[in-house]
Amino acid sequence: MTDYRPQTIISHPHCLAHDTGGGEHPENPERLRLIHQRLRDGPLASSISEIAAGKAAREDILVYHTEPYLFRLEETALKGQTYIDHRDNQICFESYEAILLAAGGCLTGIDLLEGQGHDQVFCSIRPPGHHAEKAMALGFCFVNNAVVAGRYWQRRYGRGKIAIIDWDAHHGNGIQDAFEDDPNVFYISIHEHPTFSFPGTGYAEEKGLGPGVGATLNIPLPPGADDAMFLRAMSRFVEPALESFQPERLIVSAGFDGHMLDDMSGLSYSTDLYEEIGKRMAGLAARYCQGKILSILEGGYHLEALAASVERYLLGLAKYK
Ligand SMILES: [Zn+2]
Numbered sequence: 001m002t003d004y005r006p007q008t009i010i011s012h013p014h015c016l017a018h019d020t021g022g023g024e025h026p027e028n029p030e031r032l033r034l035i036h037q038r039l040r041d042g043p044l045a046s047s048i049s050e051i052a053a054g055k056a057a058r059e060d061i062l063v064y065h066t067e068p069y070l071f072r073l074e075e076t077a078l079k080g081q082t083y084i085d086h087r088d089n090q091i092c093f094e095s096y097e098a099i100l101l102a103a104g105g106c107l108t109g110i111d112l113l114e115g116q117g118h119d120q121v122f123c124s125i126r127p128p129g130h131h132a133e134k135a136m137a138l139g140f141c142f143v144n145n146a147v148v149a150g151r152y153w154q155r156r157y158g159r160g161k162i163a164i165i166d167w168d169a170h171h172g173n174g175i176q177d178a179f180e181d182d183p184n185v186f187y188i189s190i191h192e193h194p195t196f197s198f199p200g201t202g203y204a205e206e207k208g209l210g211p212g213v214g215a216t217l218n219i220p221l222p223p224g225a226d227d228a229m230f231l232r233a234m235s236r237f238v239e240p241a242l243e244s245f246q247p248e249r250l251i252v253s254a255g256f257d258g259h260m261l262d263d264m265s266g267l268s269y270s271t272d273l274y275e276e277i278g279k280r281m282a283g284l285a286a287r288y289c290q291g292k293i294l295s296i297l298e299g300g301y302h303l304e305a306l307a308a309s310v311e312r313y314l315l316g317l318a319k320y321k
Contacts, residue, residue: 001038002043002047003119003321004023004044004315004318004319005047005119005282005317005319006039006047006048006049006117006118006120006162006318007044007120007122007317007318008035008046008048008109008112008118008122009039009048009049009050009051009104009121009122009124009198009239010051010052010105010108010109010112010122010124010125011032011036011052011053011081011105011124011125012052012053012098012101012105012124012125012189014101015029015096015101015105015125015126016029016033016198017029017092017094017095017097017098017100018091018092018094018095018098018099018126018224019090019095019203020090020091020092020140021090021092022145023027024096024304025090026140026264026301026306027090027126027127027128027140027301029297030303031126031175031300031301031303031306032124032126034112034116034141034303034304034306034307035124035297035306035307036124037307037312038307038310038311039314041115041120041180042256043315044311044316044318045255047318049113051091051129052108052123053101053102053104053105053108053123053171053218053245054101054105054107054108054298055097055100055104056101056102056103056106056107056143056148056320057102057104058062058070058103058148058286060104060107060151060152061100061101061103061148062146062153062319063135064144064148064151064153064178065132065134065135065143065153065223066135067101067133067146068135069134069320070308072084073096073099073142073143074096075088075220076091077090077091077092077093077094077095077096077222078093078096080092080100080155084107084135084137084142085136085138086137086138088138088139089138089139089140089141089142089172089181090140091142091233092213094106095127098126098127098142099124099127099142100143101156102123102125102126102127102128102129102145103129103143103148103149104127105125106123106124106145106148106152106294106296107149107152108147109116109121109123109294110148110149110153110157110294111158113292113293113294114157118283119193119285119290119291119292119293120285120291120292120295120314120317120318121294121295122254122297122310122313122314122317123145123253123294124147124297124310125296126293127140127141127142127143127146128141128145128255128297128298128299129141129142129143129144129147129148129174129183129252129298130145130146130149130166130168130170130173130174130175130255130294130298131170131172131173131174131199132144132174133173133176133177134174134177137289138173138174138199139170139198139199140299141174144174144175144178145296146164146166146175146253146296147174147178148256149181149251149294149296150156150162150178150185150251153251154184154185154237154248157225159248159249160184160246160248161185161186161245161246161247161249162184162185162186162249162251163185163188163242163245163249163250163251163288164179164185164186164187164188164189164198164251164252164253165238165248165250165251165252165253165281165284166187166188166189166190166191166252166253166255166257166298167189167190167191167230167252167253167254167257167258168191168253168254168255168257168275168297168298168299169191169192169197169256169257169258169262169265169267169299170191170192170197170198170199170255170257170263170264170265171189171191171197171199171202171218171220172187172189172202172203172298173199173202174191175187175253176201176202176206176216176218176316177216178320179212179216180206180208180209180215180216181208181210181211181212181243182210182212182215182219183208183211183212183214183215183254184210185215185216186215186216186217186241186242186245186247186260187216187217188216188217188219188238188242189202189218189239189253190219190220190221190230190233190234190238191219191220192220192221192222192223192225192265192266192267193221193222193223194304194312195221195264196222196223196233197223197265197266202220202293203218203219203220204218204219206218209256212225215245217237219233219237219238221233221267223266223267223268224266224267225268225269226268226269226270226272227270227272227273227276230269230277231273231280234280240291241285242284243279243290246288247288248289249292249294250281250284250285250288250292250293250294251294251295252281252294252295252296253298254294254295254297254298254301254310254313255297255299255300256274256300256305256306256309256313257300257301257302258308258311259271259302259306260303260305261302261304261305262297262300262301262302262305262306263301263302264301271305271308271309271312272312274288274309274310274313274316275312275313275315275316275319276316277313277316278312278313278314278317278319278320279317279319279320280281280318281293281295281316282316282320283320293317295313295317297310300316
C-alpha cells in the first residue's frame with residue numbers, strides 16, 4: 001500500500017485542439033496526451049483526481065495583457081492565420097479557446113486550493129505561458145498563465161505575497177516583466193544562461209525595478225549544468241530568499257525542457273532530479289503555504305522525457321512527509 005498525498009490534475013480536452021501545424025512543431029498536443037497516459041498507467045493513478053479547467057474571463061487576462069492584444073489574438077486565430085508575431089507561435093481556429101482554458105485552468109486550480117481537500121494542484125495545460133508579454137506572443141506562449149494566476153490569487157482571495165518559482169530551462173521574461181516593479185510578487189527563475197539561451201533575458205543583475213528591487217531573483221546556469229548544480233542553486237539562493245520573503249502562496253512554473261534528452265536547452269538534468277524538485281517544492285509549500293502549491297506546465301519537448309519527468313515531479317510532491 002502506498003500513502004501518496006492526493007494529486008489534483010487540471011486539464012481540458014480542448015487543450016489538445018490547439019494545433020501548432022502538425023507534429024513537427026515541438027509544442028504539440030502529443031505532449032499532454034503522453035503525460036496523461038503515463039499518469040493513468042503509473043503508480044499515482046489511484047491518487048489523482050482529474051478536474052476540468054474552466055475558462056478565464058477577459059478581465060482575468062486583462063490584469064496583464066492589453067485589450068488590443070487580446071482582440072488581435074482572438075482575431076488572428078478565428079481568421080485562420082497560422083501564426084502571430086513570429087512563426088514560432090503557431091495558432092489555429094481552436095487556439096483562442098485553448099488559451100482561455102489554459103489560463104482558466106490555473107484559476108480553477110486556485111479555487112480548489114482555497115477550498116477544501118486540494119493541496120497539490122498540477123495544471124497540465126497548453127499552450128504554455130511564461131514567455132508571453134503584455135502585448136506580444138513569444139516562444140509558443142500567448143497568454144501568461146502564471147501572471148494571470150498570481151494576480152487572481154491576490155484579487156480574488158486577498159493573498160498578498162506570492163512567490164513564483166520557474167525552473168523551466170528558459171527565463172520567464174513575461175513573468176518578470178509583469179512583476180518586476182511589484183515588491184509583493186517574488187519571481188525566482190533558474191534557467192540556462194541567457195548568453196546561450198532563448199529569450200536572452202534573465203541575467204543575475206536583473207533584480208527588479210523601483211519598489212520591486214529585490215523581488216526578482218535570476219539564477220542563470222551554464223550550459224551542461226546538472227542535477228547537483230540545480231540543487232546547489234536551490235539551497236544557496238532560492239531557499240534563503242524565500243525565507244526572507246515569507247510567501248503566502250506558491251506558484252511553480254514547471255517546465256521540463258532542462259532534461260538532458262531535451263534539445264531545447266543545453267542543460268543536463270536527469271529524470272531523477274524532477275522527483276527531488278517535487279520534494280523541495282512540497283517542502284517550501286509546507287513551510288510557508290499550509291502545503292498548498294499550484295504547479296503550471298510550461299515547456300518540455302522530448303515526449304518520453306517530459307512524461308516521465310512530470311510523473312517523477314508529482315511523485316516527489318506526493319511522497320513529501
Ligand atoms: Zn522552456
